[in-house]
Each structure stands twice: as structure tokens, then as C-alpha cells.
Amino acid sequence: MLGFRDPNGIRPLVIGTRDGARGREYMLASESVALDQAGYKLLRDVAPGERCSWTSRPHAFPAVRGGDSPHAVHLRVRLFRPADSIIDNISVYKARLRMGELLAEKIKRERPEHGIDVVIPIPTPAAPARCRSRSCSA
Numbered sequence: 001m002l003g004f005r006d007p008n009g010i011r012p013l014v015i016g017t018r019d020g021a022r023g024r025e026y027m028l029a030s031e032s033v034a035l036d037q038a039g040y041k042l043l044r045d046v047a048p049g050e051r052c053s054w055t056s057r058p059h060a061f062p063a064v065r066g067g068d069s070p071h072a073v074h075l076r077v078r079l080f081r082p083a084d085s086i087i088d089n090i091s092v093y094k095a096r097l098r099m100g101e102l103l104a105e106k107i108k109r110e111r112p113e114h115g116i117d118v119v120i121p122i123p124t125p126a127a128p129a130r131c132r133s134r135s136c137s138a
Contacts (some may be wrong), residue, residue, distance in 0.1 A: 001028065001053065001054045002051070002052070002053045002054075003015075003025065003028040003046060003051065003052045003053075004046075004050075004051045004052075005046040005047065005048055005049065005050055005051075006048065006049070007048055007049035008048060009032045009048030009049075009088075012028065012030055012045065012087040012088060013028060013029075013045070013046040013102075014028070014029055014031070014032050014035065014042060014044070014045050014046065014086075014087075015027070015028060015042075015043045015044055015045075015046060015052065016029065016032075016035035016038075016040030016041055016042055016043055017030075017040060017043045018038075018039055018041060018043055026043075026054055027040045028046070028052070031085045031087065031088040032084070032085055032087070033084050033085045036084065041054070042086065045087070045089065047086050056075060090098075092126070
């Protein structure tokens with residue numbers, strides 16, 4: 001098995017392990033939740049630019065340094081399952097929640113008379129939201 005993570009770390013990659021009938025087994029996945037579903041435990045994140053290979057034992061090779069291009073935050077916000085995914089040791093749920101809080105704080109700071117009651121992500125209405133109004137009962 002061979003796995004690579006892009007040098008800028010835009011797309012995540014995690015390694016999981018479990019004890020199988022023939023010894024230790026490894027799995028690569030883009031989200032930790034895939035490991036959970038298959039009965040593997042999260043071992044670690046693959047570093048940006050790192051390549052991993054397995055024959056009978058795992059081997060990790062040093063990371064290749066990427067450019068200074070910004071990470072695609074929208075991938076973490078929109079593509080990953082928020083309830084139980086962990087990417088780069090950060091809960092996707094908590095990251096989404098914190099982004100909503102920061103957006104609400106920015107709106108409050110820059111437009112104090114805004115009249116906005118809630119900040120929610122679009123187009124995923126089922127994702128976490130923070131109520132910022134006293135009239136909300138959430």
C-alpha cells in the first residue's frame with residue numbers, strides 16, 4: 001500500500017490501525033470517520049508532502065515542503081462529516097462552530113446595528129449554527 005498527501009496539505013490523509021487475524025493492519029483515509037466505520041483506530045495524520053508505504057511494516061518518508069499557497073478552507077467546511085471527523089487533530093464540528101462564532105463576532109463588530117439573529121452555513125442548513133440574539137430559544 002502506498003499513500004501520499006499533497007505538499008500544501010489541502011486534502012487531509014489519516015492512518016489507522018487495528019489488530020487483525022494476521023497481525024497489525026493499516027488503513028489510509030481522507031477522514032477519520034472512515035477509519036471508525038471500518039473498525040480502525042486513528043494512529044495519526046499524514047503530514048503535508050509526506051508519503052507512506054507498507055509491505056509488512058509501515059514506512060514514512062520525510063515531507064516535501066509545499067508552496068505558500070493558502071489551504072482550501074472550504075473543503076474542511078463543506079466536504080467532511082462534522083459529527084465525528086477529526087482532521088489534523090481538529091474536530092470538524094468544533095472548527096465549523098468556531099468559524100460561525102468568529103463570523104458572528106465580526107458582523108457584530110463591523111455592523112453593530114445589523115439586526116441579524118443567527119449565523120448559519122449555506123447551503124448546508126443542518127450544520128451547526130450559533131444563535132446571537134436574546135430572542136432565540138436555541
